[in-house]
Amino acid sequence: MFSASSISALALRLLVALLLGVGLSAAVLAEDRDPPPLPEVDGFPSQPIRLIVYTSPGGLIDVTARRFARIAQEVADHPFAVINRPGGGGIVAFEEALREPADGHRFLAVTRSNISKMVATGREDLIDRIHWHSYIMDNAHVLITNKDAGPSNWDELLAVNGQRDQRWLGVDIGGVKHISGVKMAEQAGIDMRWIPYGSGGEAVAALLGGLGTAYLGNPRDALTSDRLRVVVVAAEERLRAFPDAPTFAELGIEGLEDELIWRGFAFRKGVSDEIHAWYSALIRQVLHDPRWVSSWQHEAVNLRYRSSAEFERLVQRDREEFRRYLADLELLPGNEDSASGIRRLSQGTGLFGAIGTAAALIVGLALVLPRHTGKVRAGELALLSALSAAGVILLLMSLALPLANPVDPIGAGGVPRLWIAVLLPLAAWQVWRCLQSPREPEPALQTGRMLGAVGLFLAYLLLIPVLGYLLTSLIYMPTLIWYLGYRRLVVIAALTVSWLLFSEFVFQRLLHVDLPRGFW
Amino acid sequence: MIESLFGGLGTVVALVPLLTIVAGIVLGILIGAMPGLSPSMGVALMVPFTYGMSPTLALILLVGIYIGSSYGGSITGIMVNAPGTPSAVVTAIDGFALTRQGKPATALGTSIVASSVGGMFGTLILILFSVPLAAAAVRFHPSEYFAFALFGMATIATLAGDNWGKAFIAMMVGLLIATVGTDPISGAERFTFDKTALSDGFMLIPALIGIFALSEVFRGIEKGEMRLEKLGKVTDRWPRFAHYWKLKWVTLRSGAIGTLVGVFPGAGATIGSFISYGLAKRFSRHPEQFGQGSPEGVTASEAADSGSVGGAMVPLLALGIPGSATTAVLIGAMMIHDLTPGPQLFIRSPEMIYAIFAAMLVAQFVLLIVGMAGGRLWVMVAHIPKELLYVLITMMALIGSYAVRNSLFDVFACLGFGLLGWILRRYGYPLAPVILGLVLGSIAETNFRRAIMMDGFSVFFTRPLTLILILLAVASFLIPLSGRLRSNRHRA
Secondary structure (H helix, E strand, O other): OOOHHHHHHHHHHHHHHHHHHHHHHHHHHHHOOOOOOOOOEOOEOOOOEEEEEOOOOOOHHHHHHHHHHHHHHHHOOOOEEEEEOOOHHHHHHHHHHHHOOOOOOEEEEEEHHHHHHHHHOOOHHHHHOEEEEEEEEEEEOEEEEEOOOOOOOHHHHHHHHHHOOEEEEEEOOOOHHHHHHHHHHHHHOOOEEEEEEOOHHHHHHHHHOOOOOEEEEOHHHHHOOOOEEEEEEOEOOOOOOOOOOOEOOOOOOOOOOEOEEEEEEEEEOOOOHHHHHHHHHHHHHHHHOHHHHHHOOOOOOEEEEEOHHHHHHHHHHHHHHHHHHHHHOOOOOOOOOOOOHHHHHOOHHHHHHHHHHHHHHHHHHHHHHHHHHOHHHHHHHHHHHHHHHHHHHHHHHHOOOOOOOOOOOOOOOHHHHHHHHHHHHHHHHHHHHHHHOOOOOOOOOOHHHHHHHHHHHHHHHHHHHHHOHHHHHHHHHHHHHHHOOOOOHHHHHHHHHHHHHHHHHHHHHHOOOOOOOOOO | OHHHHHHHHHHHOOHHHHHHHHHHHHHHHHHHHOOOOOHHHHHHHHHHHHOOOOHHHHHHHHHHHHHHHHHHHHHHHHHHOOOOOOOHHHHHHHHHHHHHOOOHHHHHHHHHHHHHHHHHHHHHHHHHHHHHHHHHHOOOOHHHHHHHHHHHHOOHHHHOOOOHHHHHHHHHHHHHHHOOEEOOOOOOEEOOOOOHHHOOOOOHHHHHHHHHHHHHHHHHHHOOOOOOOOOOOOOOOOOOHHHHHHOHHHHHHHHHHHHHHHHOOOOOHHHHHHHHHHHHHHHOOOHHHOOOOOHHHHHHHHHHHHHHHHHHHHHHHHHOOOOOHHHHHHHHHHHHOOOOOOHHHHHHOHHHHHHHHHHHHHHHHHHHHHHHHHHHHHHHHHHOOHHHHHHHHHHHHHHHHHHOOOOHHHHHHHHHHHHHHHHHHHOOOOOHHHHHHHHHHHHHHHHHHHHHHHHOOOHHHHOHHHHHHHHHHHHHHHHHHHHHHHHHHHHO
């Protein structure tokens, strides 16, 4: 399936990666020789410890967390569970950690990406509310090209299109790698277009398909295929896994010696010093574990421990840097020009006015139409009015989105506007059809009963945060069954108890879904 | 290769690996059947249980879960119209219609056989052609991905039924909902009303549960389908071999489409299911049965869904890049077991690769047996009084939506989607197009904009493959539509 030359090239890489692993072990042990034993902390840990990951399962930070949890639970002789809370580039995970008590039973797996996301979304408050506990590893950013169809070294890369209009593939506009790419291109005098993909895997696939000049990623990405080549490294020294790839400094380009992605652990503020000390000892013990060191030997990462004070300084430095670059790229919130009248309409009172008017119109229609058109047609007309009103409101809101520009000729609002432009005439046409259709007899429906059931469900949802899942469900299930007309009490009781046991054991205990406990 | 495959079979056909496959399939089916647990979440949840296993055995278990959960999503879709996965939405269209007619066994039997055969077909394609297929897939320009999504959207013409205007409006609703969240290209927050929970848009699972399952409950209560009535009088028996034999071409064609679409990183099983469904209707002798309980419809969707598992494994094994959310988790699991996914595995551990191939083939047989046996159990759902079933569905909706990211916001969103589904259903608007828009909207938009960012608007006319795919999509949309308009005029 694979040619002999590719096999030998891969074998060579694996050998180099193995040597790198040996080097890594030595480096980590040299920096932090004697990890302390775990101190005794009164009443801690008293429940399974949850390590919150801000991405979906499968990424490098998820793998880091899972590898860590696997060893940590043996070292601490206590259960650790990795839970994924994707959303908002870490905002969802951070907010969850901040909602929970500061008892140390939850901590976050964090990366440098979180800082860029918090800055880009105007949520820098989250950076301040987090205790940046331990820095555990990093890896330099590298530029990777396609061996078969791309430049084979830095000079050839510079020569592509005469340094103009190069396509660099990556992920996330405004993310860590994008900012690194902007810095690299700026320092090297390259006119680069950043093409964001949904994931690193998709971007690598596009590079392998010859769709970009280069891909900016982690060294590990280049180890996945023998058809990829690292052309330059944004670190102080060459990487042992890629000895032929020069650093930017060697190429005479300064200021790119520290372009990296770091990973570490963080807690919500308020966790006691004793628990912090317990975690520091645990983390250092795991970092010394031969299984931890060997598991990273093929990944081209630098395993290094940095304590909280140093980590905090790095976080603040990154925050400043992201602020500067994101402002230059006009990616900070509030940067967009909202001077024009029509754009002002799309925000604040203009928007609320539109929503209020639409709601009043729909309520008016719902009250007036049934008398003139019959209930069936009136209902559909109200539905179409509501959809059209929603379309108009979204259209207004889309005016506040970043405008189309030469790099992104469609802009963030372009596609929603296209869908709205199709929806509105379609809805108008459907209104016409509805009015043309013969008046139908009204079917015998128990809408009131159904709305009652919806009301019960809504009340149940509202009560869950107060009374907790178990107690509220204990009340809700028999109530709704009774409301729907079922009267066999034994069956009702058996079903309710079985469901509650099922949800407690399967979801709460086995799958670590933290069902709301309520305020009592 | 044949020798290596036999070597792999030798590894798999032993007590422990076989029991592992059975455990993986059973767990996978249960995970897939539970709305709220996607195949990728299921595989991720099981990773810690593999720590003590050898890497080969761990991968066999996880691949078993992947295969089982890809099928499991269709069970709740067929029995209670609550598809466990987005691709099972297409299965639910005809599967649940069959259940309402009192034929759940026909639906479940058809789905399990199509799933197993489609999966086997996908695995064979993976074994035989993974390297050339992966090489071809990576050459696809974003404009071609956009054309693929367009092709999927063209299925609307198939799903539309008599009133295509309503189907279009439903799809537009889905497409608009898909634009909520962080814009993937500019990073701007769109229509989020400053709610963090909306920064990644509406979660698909609560939307699925709400639009299909909750709306079914609301509609059922409104219509007074109560008082110890059952989901329909169960009249049918498990289909005989002749039933499946009649569906052989649909199964193979849909398995092939699912596999091919699955090969493209990021395309996903749902596009394959929708495209297969559309084509099955077009080539069917009984297109009028689609949407009313057509076994061909169930077959098309299920074979494509299972075929996509083999397809998604192609880029993982040939290039080391994930083809789907679940293969991304598999890559993570490989790394946790100190394996480097990609072509290195062929060099370092060919015996493991062929053991995985063999396990995937054996798993399809196990799926068939377990699915058939379990199907008899699932049919009993039809005997549960509706009052109890409705309450259980609301509980499932709550916990399934909440489990996605421990957020009550998602449960409220699920209720909102339930009300939207109920009102759309009430006035005859089909629901599948909403999901079609919701799933394909973001694929279409990001690739459309990415293509223009790369090569300008002209790329849609200058790349022959893009142009052909777009023309095919337009044709597959216009031909049935014009046919329907003609027949309407004829009737008038």
